[in-house]
Amino acid sequence: MSTAMFGSGIRRREDPRLITGAASYTDDLVLPGMLYAAMLRSPHAHARINAIDVSRAKSARGVAAVYTSADTEGALQPTPCAWLLPDSDLKIAEYPCLAKGTVRYVGEIVAVVVAESRYQAYDALELIDVDYDPLPAVINLEHAGGPDAPRIHAEIEGNQAFHWTVTGGDVDAAFAGADAIVKERILQQRLIPTAMETRSAVAHYIKASGELTLWNTTQNPHIVRFLCSLVTGVPEDRLRVIAPEVGGGFGSKIAVYPADFVTVFCAMKLGTPVKWTETRSENYQATTHGRNHVQDVEMAATKDGKITGIRATVRAGMGAYLSTAAPGIPTILHGLMLSGVYDIPAIREDVYGLYTNETPVEAYRGAGRPEATFMLERLVDMLADKLGMDPAEVRRNNFIPKFDDGHDVVTGLTYDSGDYEQALDKLLRHADYAGLRAEQEEARQQGRYLGIGLSTYVEICGLGPSQVAGAIGFQGGLWESAIIRFHPSGKAHVFIGSSPHGQGEETTFAQIVAAELGVSPDDVKVVHGDTDNTPMGWGTYGSRTTAVGGAALALTARKIREKCKVIAAHLIEAAVEDMEYEDGNFFVKGSPDNGKTIQDIALMANVSWNMPEGIESGLEASTFYDPPNFVFPYGAHLALVEVDAETGQVEIKRYIALDDCGPQINPMIVEGQIHGGVVQGIGQALWEEAVYDEDGQLLSGSMLDYAIPRADKLPDIEVLSTVTPSPHHPLGVKGIGEAGTIASTAAVYNAVMDALKPFNARAVNMPFTPERVWRAIQEGKGN
Amino acid sequence: MTVPVSIAINGRRYEREVEPRLLLVHFIRDVLGLTGTKVGCDTSQCGSCTVLLDGAAAKSCTCLAVQADGSAIMTIEGLAGDDGGLHPLQESFWNKHGLQCGFCTPGMILAAHEILRTNPDPTDEEIRHGLEGNFCRCTGYQNIVRAVRAAVGEEKS
Numbered sequence: 001m002s003t004a005m006f007g008s009g010i011r012r013r014e015d016p017r018l019i020t021g022a023a024s025y026t027d028d029l030v031l032p033g034m035l036y037a038a039m040l041r042s043p044h045a046h047a048r049i050n051a052i053d054v055s056r057a058k059s060a061r062g063v064a065a066v067y068t069s070a071d072t073e074g075a076l077q078p079t080p081c082a083w084l085l086p087d088s089d090l091k092i093a094e095y096p097c098l099a100k101g102t103v104r105y106v107g108e109i110v111a112v113v114v115a116e117s118r119y120q121a122y123d124a125l126e127l128i129d130v131d132y133d134p135l136p137a138v139i140n141l142e143h144a145g146g147p148d149a150p151r152i153h154a155e156i157e158g159n160q161a162f163h164w165t166v167t168g169g170d171v172d173a174a175f176a177g178a179d180a181i182v183k184e185r186i187l188q189q190r191l192i193p194t195a196m197e198t199r200s201a202v203a204h205y206i207k208a209s210g211e212l213t214l215w216n217t218t219q220n221p222h223i224v225r226f227l228c229s230l231v232t233g234v235p236e237d238r239l240r241v242i243a244p245e246v247g248g249g250f251g252s253k254i255a256v257y258p259a260d261f262v263t264v265f266c267a268m269k270l271g272t273p274v275k276w277t278e279t280r281s282e283n284y285q286a287t288t289h290g291r292n293h294v295q296d297v298e299m300a301a302t303k304d305g306k307i308t309g310i311r312a313t314v315r316a317g318m319g320a321y322l323s324t325a326a327p328g329i330p331t332i333l334h335g336l337m338l339s340g341v342y343d344i345p346a347i348r349e350d351v352y353g354l355y356t357n358e359t360p361v362e363a364y365r366g367a368g369r370p371e372a373t374f375m376l377e378r379l380v381d382m383l384a385d386k387l388g389m390d391p392a393e394v395r396r397n398n399f400i401p402k403f404d405d406g407h408d409v410v411t412g413l414t415y416d417s418g419d420y421e422q423a424l425d426k427l428l429r430h431a432d433y434a435g436l437r438a439e440q441e442e443a444r445q446q447g448r449y450l451g452i453g454l455s456t457y458v459e460i461c462g463l464g465p466s467q468v469a470g471a472i473g474f475q476g477g478l479w480e481s482a483i484i485r486f487h488p489s490g491k492a493h494v495f496i497g498s499s500p501h502g503q504g505e506e507t508t509f510a511q512i513v514a515a516e517l518g519v520s521p522d523d524v525k526v527v528h529g530d531t532d533n534t535p536m537g538w539g540t541y542g543s544r545t546t547a548v549g550g551a552a553l554a555l556t557a558r559k560i561r562e563k564c565k566v567i568a569a570h571l572i573e574a575a576v577e578d579m580e581y582e583d584g585n586f587f588v589k590g591s592p593d594n595g596k597t598i599q600d601i602a603l604m605a606n607v608s609w610n611m612p613e614g615i616e617s618g619l620e621a622s623t624f625y626d627p628p629n630f631v632f633p634y635g636a637h638l639a640l641v642e643v644d645a646e647t648g649q650v651e652i653k654r655y656i657a658l659d660d661c662g663p664q665i666n667p668m669i670v671e672g673q674i675h676g677g678v679v680q681g682i683g684q685a686l687w688e689e690a691v692y693d694e695d696g697q698l699l700s701g702s703m704l705d706y707a708i709p710r711a712d713k714l715p716d717i718e719v720l721s722t723v724t725p726s727p728h729h730p731l732g733v734k735g736i737g738e739a740g741t742i743a744s745t746a747a748v749y750n751a752v753m754d755a756l757k758p759f760n761a762r763a764v765n766m767p768f769t770p771e772r773v774w775r776a777i778q779e780g781k782g783n
Numbered sequence: 784m785t786v787p788v789s790i791a792i793n794g795r796r797y798e799r800e801v802e803p804r805l806l807l808v809h810f811i812r813d814v815l816g817l818t819g820t821k822v823g824c825d826t827s828q829c830g831s832c833t834v835l836l837d838g839a840a841a842k843s844c845t846c847l848a849v850q851a852d853g854s855a856i857m858t859i860e861g862l863a864g865d866d867g868g869l870h871p872l873q874e875s876f877w878n879k880h881g882l883q884c885g886f887c888t889p890g891m892i893l894a895a896h897e898i899l900r901t902n903p904d905p906t907d908e909e910i911r912h913g914l915e916g917n918f919c920r921c922t923g924y925q926n927i928v929r930a931v932r933a934a935v936g937e938e939k940s
Contacts, residue, residue, distance in 0.1 A: 011877055012877070012880065014885070015876070015877045015882060016869075016877070017885075018882055018885030019859075019869070019876050019877055019882065019885075019888055019892065020819070020859065020860065020862075020863055020869070020873065021817075021818070021819015021859035021860045022819070022860075023885055024818070025818075025821075027822075028818035030816065117813075118809070118813070119802070119804070119809075194920055195884070195920060196821075196823045196886040196887045196918065196919065196920050196921075197821070197823070197884070197886040198822075198823070245884075245885065246884065247821075247884045247885065247886030248883070248884040248886060248921055250920070280825045280826070281825055281826075501884060502883040502884025502885065502921050503883065504883065668880050669880065672880045672921075672926060675922055675923035675924075675925045675926065676920070676921045676922050677923075678923060679923030679924070680920070680923075702824070702826045702828075703824045703828035703829055703918070704826045704828060708920060709923070709924075710914075710915045710918065710924075711911040711912075711914035711917070711924040711927070712908075712912045712914070712915040714911070714923065714924060716925055716928075717923065717925060
């Protein structure tokens with residue numbers, strides 16, 4: 001086994017347990033004496049609670065307890081927001097775990113029932129009487145900050161959570177001197193992440209020792225431990241958080257949630273294990289949503305199509321409360337990426353975070369970057385249209401030229417490496433772009449409407465340097481840590497703080513160790529997701545697990561290698577500086593046959609019979625890796641669609657994704673991430689939307705009504721890549737988890753608008769339902 | 784009120800007293816502790832709870848335990864051979880990276896089983912059509928389609 005393990009599409013280590021039904025997710029767990037919790041949720045978007053009568057529920061069959069906010073007074077602190085965005089006049093409304101006097105979104109928890117079975121718990125919910133006085137709801141983002149809008153939180157004027165600004169260059173001069181200006185109002189609709197596993201918590205509290213174990217559907221168990229300790233008062237050393245098998249997250253399992261703390265409260269109060277698992281309908285109402293921007297954006301350019309400035313005002317819906325990381329999403333992760341892959345000298349963006357009577361918004365795959373990419377890519381296409389240029393040419397004319405060791409952009413970031421033009425060229429060659437344009441023209445003659453859409457993007461990920469985290473108000477670090485421990489037989493454990501939940505890093509991480517130390521990946525077990533058994537880590541989001549956790553692991557393996565060299569030199573009776581390493585063998589230069597294998601050395605280090613002086617027993621190392629910069633993967637995507645002008649139906653005929661995430665550790669896994677990411681982005685363009693009526697009722701509150709992509713609606717995705725290593729990363733790798741989603745929404749949107757060109761159709765709001773497309777065609781014809 | 788049911792699952796007969804309203808999926812998961820079968824929604828859309836009911840795929844959240852009285856059910860736990868060897872569909876899902884988080888996978892594999900039972904040599908389009916009642920949020924379905932195609936011809940009866 002050798003360095004060939006890096007770059008090999010080996011099958012995943014995690015799969016055998018998953019394909020046989022042996023894996024254990026949170027809701028699969030059963031503990032002796034366990035009770036079940038069910039949450040009573042507000043049916044109103046905004047209402048005063050006059051009274052709650054739980055007496056009938058308490059006496060229902062099988063019910064152990066019913067609690068409301070009065071019971072948790074003093075025992076549960078409010079659910080925290082942990083991204084304290086600086087210089088933004090941030091106003092954080094108190095988010096009680098159980099509603100106190102007022103409910104502010106449909107789905108907010110009002111009471112909890114604990115019973116012997118799920119069915120009994122849900123039965124008893126029906127017996128709780130709540131006297132509500134409904135209040136006017138704030139739903140429309142365009143009016144949420146207006147003078148007539150009802151206040152959601154008494155102390156917060158204009159429902160404004162924050163006002164954040166990013167500027168660079170002289171944007172006013174850019175617009176004053178522009179030959180061409182294009183502007184658009186873009187609605188980034190509200191989306192529901194829809195991880196297939198709904199959220200769940202199992203809490204087990206041992207009163208005698210004060211120890212709490214919380215099994216939780218989370219992307220970041222160490223953050224849950226930290227924040228759960230603050231909310232419940234259980235000290236961190238007595239609090240163990242376990243993320244067992246986790247069935248996808250896409251950002252929705254980053255936040256800490258009231259329901260989890262309420263479950264903990266019940267377990268502590270009753271002294272018995274308590275499980276809570278949300279239904280899908282509850283998941284849609286109460287697990288965080290994503291996106292939700294109204295963007296007013298304009299772009300200035302010369303007559304040759306050189307972009308000179310971008311100006312934008314964004315109203316970002318935050319929902320009724322600020323979720324854990326919410327303030328950083330439409331600001332840091334959005335505004336700082338405003339210039340994208342283009343060399344744009346001047347930008348300004350004002351972001352207003354607004355409270356509404358809706359479910360709190362959090363990170364959703366891409367988190368801020370899809371919203372930035374879409375803005376840019378839409379306007380670039382509009383600019384091309386206005387100037388009568390080809391969209392590919394406008395992109396090419398504006399790309400940042402190739403760079404391999406840092407490039408400063410107008411927002412203040414330093415991108416690591418990129419060759420955007422190469423990516424676009426390779427994509428267009430593969431697609432036969434000129435051929436597609438000819439085919440489109442021919443089809444139009446026949447009354448068929450093909451559209452070609454491009455999207456070129458760069459994303460900020462591998463979050464990130466901890467010093468930057470502090471400067472931007474993130475209430476945690478952003479490093480990762482790893483431990484490698486070799487056992488006497490030469491097998492090894494990796495203990496890592498990252499917490500993958502479907503991305504396959506048990507395999508990728510084993511491949512890193514295999515590549516660095518010449519062992520078989522089958523001999524490396526990766527342990528993650530348990531705060532008692534793994535070193536601290538800040539979680540899996542922002543495409544950071546391989547980028548940051550993987551770097552910690554690679555550096556740890558290199559420490560092991562150095563120790564092995566010293567031990568091998570001692571055993572061979574050679575000087576350390578004469579030692580060489582190749583594929584798991586340590587030997588004196590020129591004598592590989594007389595070397596010591598890593599297995600030999602692991603045995604010696606563990607029995608410790610004959611160690612070099614001053615070298616400790618055992619073969620184990622650890623590293624805390626705090627990245628010097630973010631990583632910046634990028635790519636170019638193309639969608640080919642056909643619009644049925646009679647029905648408004650959109651069909652994706654081809655989708656080509658070119659992504660550059662640096663060297664690929666496991667190309668099979670990378671491809672899988674791209675497939676899934678692209679399809680989620682397509683979902684936003686064509687089908688998905690969280691719809692609230694004016695009273696704040698969630699109309700798309702089930703899988704019947706919220707349309708996630710289905711197998712029969714999608715084409716095969718053609719996957720291409722280029723490889724541009726990150727100069728500052730030990731393995732050169734970037735990230736790939738979010739890339740597909742960041743690129744694909746804009747590619748599909750641009751393709752549909754391109755197909756509609758013969759009809760002079762105006763902009764259509766996503767998703768492109770057949771009705772909206774058909775109306776756009778009819779209205780366009782009337783122009 | 785409870786009623787007696789007798790249901791064979793993965794070759795073993797279980798006799799229990801259940802409430803008439805108990806969903807089959809909860810009987811399988813909560814009463815018998817066979818947690819390989821998943822619950823992903825509450826409106827019969829997602830297919831995570833798919834099992835084989837007397838040989839044909841069924842969403843076990845859309846069926847009461849009492850309706851399955853006297854039936855023979857196979858869940859994901861029963862799909863591998865007695866010798867522990869994986870079923871060809873399990874092998875092909877593994878080989879083709881047909882899963883990521885794995886939550887939809889038991890239902891997805893059994894839905895794929897149904898596709899091949901009713902159409903031993905499906906086209907990609909037929910596979911995609913056959914999977915429309917099973918949701919996956921991770922894979923974009925492409926590798927699931929590949930996995931089903933790869934299992935064609937190797938399917939056990």
